[in-house]
Amino acid sequence: xxxxxxxxxxxxxxxxxxxxxxxxxxxxxxxxxxxxxxxxxxxxxxxxxxxxxxxxxxxxxxxxxxxxxxxxxxxxxxxxxxxxxxxxxxxxxxxxxxxxxxxxxxxxxxxxxxxxxxxxxxxxxxxxxxxxxxxxxxxxxxxxxxxxxxxxxxxxxxxxxxxxxxxxxxxxxxxxxxxxxxxxxxxxxxxxxxxxxxxxxxxxxxxxxxxxxxxxxxxxxxxxxxxxxxxxxxxxxxxxxxxxxxxxxxxxxxxxxxxxxxxxxxxxxxxxxxxxxxxxxxxxxxxxxxxxxxxxxxxxxxxxxxxxxxxxxxxxxxxxxxxxxxxxxxxxxxxxxxxxxxxxxxxxxxxxxxxxxxxxxxxxxxxxxxxxxxxxxxxxxxxxxxxxxxxxxxxxxxxxxxxxxxxxxxxxxxxxxxxxxxxxxxxxxxxxxxxxxxxxxxxxxxxxxxxxxxxxxxxxxxxxxxxxxxxxxxxxxxxxxxxxxxxxxxxxxxxxxxxxxxxxxxxxxxxxxxxxxxxxxxxxxxxxxxxxxxxxxxxxxxxxxxxxxxxxxxxxxxxxxxxxxxxxxxxxxxxxxxxxxxxxxxxxxxxxxxxxxxxxxxxxxxxxxxxxxxxxxxxxxxxxxxxxxxxxxxxxxxxxxxxxxxxxxxxxxxxxxxxxxxxxxxxxxxxxxxxxxxxxxxxxxxxxxxxxxxxxxxxxxxxxxxxxxxxxxxxxxxxxxxxxxxxxxxxxxxxxxxxxxxxxxxxxxxxxxxxxxxxxxxxxxxxxxxxxxxxxxxxxxxxxxxxxxxxxxxxxxxxxxxxxxxxxxxxxxxxxxxxxxxxxxxxxxxxxxxxxxxxxxxxxxxxxxxxxxxxxxxxxxxxxxx
Ligand code: ADP
Numbered sequence: 084x085x086x087x088x089x090x091x092x093x094x095x096x097x098x099x100x101x102x103x104x105x106x107x108x109x110x111x112x113x114x115x116x117x118x119x120x121x122x123x124x125x126x127x128x129x130x131x132x133x134x135x136x137x138x139x140x141x142x143x144x145x146x147x148x149x150x151x152x153x154x155x156x157x158x159x160x161x162x163x164x165x166x167x168x169x170x171x172x173x174x175x176x177x178x179x180x181x182x183x184x185x186x187x188x189x190x191x192x193x194x195x196x197x198x199x200x201x202x203x204x205x206x207x208x209x210x211x212x213x214x215x216x217x218x219x220x221x222x223x224x225x226x227x228x229x230x231x232x233x234x235x236x237x238x239x240x241x242x243x244x245x246x247x248x249x250x251x252x253x254x255x256x257x258x259x260x261x262x263x264x265x266x267x268x269x270x271x272x273x274x275x276x277x278x279x280x281x282x283x284x285x286x287x288x289x290x291x292x293x294x295x296x297x298x299x300x301x302x303x304x305x306x307x308x309x310x311x312x313x314x315x316x317x318x319x320x321x322x323x324x325x326x327x328x329x330x331x332x333x334x335x336x337x338x339x340x341x342x343x344x345x346x347x348x349x350x351x352x353x354x355x356x357x358x359x360x361x362x363x364x365x366x367x368x369x370x371x372x373x374x375x376x377x378x379x380x381x382x383x384x385x386x387x388x389x390x391x392x393x394x395x396x397x398x399x400x401x402x403x404x405x406x407x408x409x410x411x412x413x414x415x416x417x418x419x420x421x422x423x424x425x426x427x428x429x430x431x432x433x434x435x436x437x438x439x440x441x442x443x444x445x446x447x448x449x450x451x452x453x454x455x456x457x458x459x460x461x462x463x464x465x466x467x468x469x470x471x472x473x474x475x476x477x478x479x480x481x482x483x484x485x486x487x488x489x490x491x492x493x494x495x496x497x498x499x500x501x502x503x504x505x506x507x508x509x510x511x512x513x514x515x516x517x518x519x520x521x522x523x524x525x526x527x528x529x530x531x532x533x534x535x536x537x538x539x540x541x542x543x544x545x546x547x548x549x550x551x552x553x554x555x556x557x558x559x560x561x562x563x564x565x566x567x568x569x570x571x572x573x574x575x576x577x578x579x580x581x582x583x584x585x586x587x588x589x590x591x592x593x594x595x596x597x598x599x600x601x602x603x604x605x606x607x608x609x610x611x612x613x614x615x616x617x618x619x620x621x622x623x624x625x626x627x628x629x630x631x632x633x634x635x636x637x638x639x640x641x642x643x644x645x646x647x648x649x650x651x652x653x654x655x656x657x658x659x660x661x662x663x664x665x666x667x668x669x670x671x672x673x674x675x676x677x678x679x680x681x682x683x684x685x686x687x688x689x690x691x692x693x694x695x696x697x698x699x700x701x702x703x704x705x706x707x708x709x710x711x712x713x714x715x716x717x718x719x720x721x722x723x724x725x726x727x728x729x730x731x732x733x734x735x736x737x738x739x740x741x742x743x744x745x746x747x748x749x750x751x752x753x754x755x756x757x758x759x760x761x762x763x764x765x766x767x768x769x770x771x772x773x774x775x776x777x778x779x780x781x782x783x784x785x786x787x788x789x790x791x792x793x794x795x796x797x798x799x800x801x802x803x804x805x806x807x808x809x810x811x812x813x814x815x816x817x818x819x820x821x822x823x824x825x826x827x828x829x830x831x832x833x834x835x836x837x838x839x840x841x842x843x844x845x846x847x848x849x850x851x852x853x854x855x856x857x858x859x860x861x862x863x864x865x866x867x868x869x870x871x872x873x874x875x876x877x878x879x880x881x882x883x884x885x886x887x888x889x890x891x892x893x894x895x896x897x898x899x900x901x902x903x904x905x906x907x908x909x910x911x912x913x914x915x916x917x918x919x920x921x922x923x924x925x926x927x928x929x930x931x932x933x934x935x936x937x938x939x940x941x942x943x944x945x946x947x948x949x
Pocket of ligand 1: 710
């Protein structure tokens with residue numbers, strides 16, 4: 084093999100240390116990739132793969148595949164590679180190629196990984212991007228996450244037999260993009276499968292040496308200070324171990340001190356409601372089950388925040404419902420104050436609208452990747468703070484009163500305002516962004532630069548006078564720079580000091596020493612001023628970095644005010660009430676509604692329902708009723724209201740009293756585990772057993788059609804046994820909403836204490852079925868399966884055949900015929916239709932309808948009646 088060039092040796096040396104990443108190797112204005120990296124990247128990024136030389140006889144180096152991208156467009160390419168799960172190591176020239184002797188020094192400046200991207204192109208505004216650290220051993224488990232775009236860091240630890248289970252729940256809560264884990268965590272099947280298959284999280288296994296307690300504690304202390312480090316639990320090393328390994332990984336990939344990562348939140352079991360991934364998904368807290376979109380989720384209803392940081396905070400509130408009555412009422416109290424003060428609330432929302440993403444801007448400033456426009460955006464954001472503070476000052480007590488104490492950062496706004504002009508150019512290398520009057524040297528150089536034309540004009544005048552050549556002109560072109568042009572008729576009068584450069588058809592061009600000196604001054608002023616401006620900008624950025632903790636604290640206060648305003652605005656718009664939250668263990672809702680269903684169809688009538696569940700009486704509700712009656716909507720609405728109350732929100736009801744619930748469990752419908760090769764029934768039973776094992780008397784259970792996946796008798800027996808277990812205070816005694824098709828189970832009402840039957844009322848008219856959506860005490864008389872099937876459009880022949888078979892079956896078993904003759908007292912179809920028409924009319928906002936919409940509405944109403 085031929086000898087490698089020094090540059091290629093340098094490349095291979097750097098690549099050797101970054102085997103698992105695609106190496107972006109800076110060469111002039113390009114990042115080049117070589118070898119396997121080039122093959123992968125060219126495929127993923129649709130780049131042309133080339134070799135330096137295709138000749139077979141050439142050396143290895145010349146045959147090596149390569150591809151490249153222009154450095155200024157790298158962000159988008161990096162984003163695409165990260166989205167596909169790659170890591171990208173960025174290798175820069177660390178000295179100026181113009182002054183370097185021989186080979187330019189190069190080094191890795193940063194490794195971008197899915198959990199450590201900070202570029203805005205890769206990040207979703209209202210969502211944190213977490214990198215997690217997981218530590219698991221025989222006795223304990225540690226979990227930590229950090230979002231380096233904002234510096235937010237959380238850590239917790241667990242002990243005992245359920246420690247891995249808790250890790251699963253925390254992973255579901257934060258849904259990190261990447262996790263660094265120790266061997267035992269990697270070997271834990273459910274953990275790995277949750278991360279890789281469900282959360283699509285990039286998993287990085289670190290060797291045991293990265294989880295050493297002393298080293299970990301030292302890293303944590305250095306990053307967050309002694310006080311924060313001392314808050315970590317003494318008896319459980321897992322917290323420090325997971326956090327230490329995470330920080331180590333962040334330092335290693337980011338190559339900076341991560342100064343903005345300075346606020347550590349240590350939380351403990353019992354501080355937040357724990358929800359497993361199944362419950363989070365089933366309740367559609369932040370995205371819908373099927374399409375994974377925000378629209379249609381609870382977050383979509385509640386999120387009217389005006390800043391990205393407020394959006395992220397609200398999402399984190401939803402992911403971490405509170406358990407302390409005091410903490411909850413602090414929030415709901417503030418929401419209540421904002422509900423009552425409409426003017427202030429609306430003005431606040433307006434003031435918050437322009438603030439933007441202070442948190443991530445600060446992150447970029449600390450990183451040194453912020454440009455002039457970023458810093459000016461930060462200034463514009465901060466300029467709104469005094470007004471926000473003033474508005475908040477209307478509240479002198481409660482949480483809002485505390486938020487009113489926020490630091491308005493006026494000195495920093497002023498500093499940026501004095502240093503930078505209002506509309507800086509995109510690049511900080513090209514100058515023209517330092518404000519006039521800020522630095523005398525910048526001003527002097529600029530006057531040469533901009534005064535250049537004036538200087539040239541006066542030289543032209545002087546030369547004309549000196550030589551007496553009337554037509555003498557000074558011009559400029561790229562080849563010669565400045566020149567003096569004299570027309571042919573005056574050629575003879577040209578002095579000796581003129582040096583001829585170019586002959587034209589009707590004249591000659593000259594230069595002089597004097598002109599060249601002036602040119603040098605003018606041209607170098609441009610370079611000098613750019614360099615000076617860049618230096619001043621870097622100094623400003625450094626100075627701002629020194630205030631990062633202050634800016635972050637203010638950003639957090641703004642985010643919180645934004646969340647509270649959002650909850651208040653939603654409460655007013657949707658007519659919610661403030662729930663009384665206590666430790667009574669009672670759930671009592673008067674005229675409750677489903678927040679999402681009612682918001683998705685604003686012009687349809689949502690029928691409100693009451694709920695009562697006590698600690699001993701009415702602990703378990705068995706809910707029967709045909710498919711489509713509204714059972715699952717009803718059960719979810721109860722769970723969602725509990726959840727909303729525990730994040731401090733108002734709830735969709737006339738009135739509500741909600742006893743704190745420690746966990747919500749759901750067992751609803753098919754699960755996405757089916758793709759993992761388990762049968763529906765297996766999945767159902769695994770979920771049920773998990774619930775029964777981990778629920779407590781303070782939990783709320785939503786169980787939809789347990790036992791459906793097997794034969795009737797098996798299924799019914801399992802359903803009954805599960806119900807008995809839930810209802811029995813000696814076993815579980817948890818509040819349970821249990822929807823079932825097994826009408827036989829309604830017999831439990833009299834025999835098991837705490838169990839009560841409910842059904843969702845329907846009426847029949849002939850063979851038609853009408854859903855009334857009202858929950859009423861008592862069991863349903865029958866399933867109406869055939870009527871619902873008919874409604875779904877099953878062919879008439881099949882429907883009537885099914886009726887026949889049903890009748891036969893019932894005759895054989897000696898039960899009464901199922902389809903009773905239509906009763907006179909039942910609400911008629913026409914009456915229901917009329918009711919709906921009147922309701923639609925009442926809700927119609929005639930003023931805002933276009934003529935076409937009005938016609939459409941009329942048409943629909945008429946169709947309903949006929
Ligand atoms: P089930 O679980 O009994 O099969 P669902 O809860 O899925 O029924 O509800 C069926 C449909 O009825 C849903 O489309 C839902 O939007 C609507 N619905 C349910 N409850 C109500 C209600 N209280 N008011 C208005 N519409 C409702």
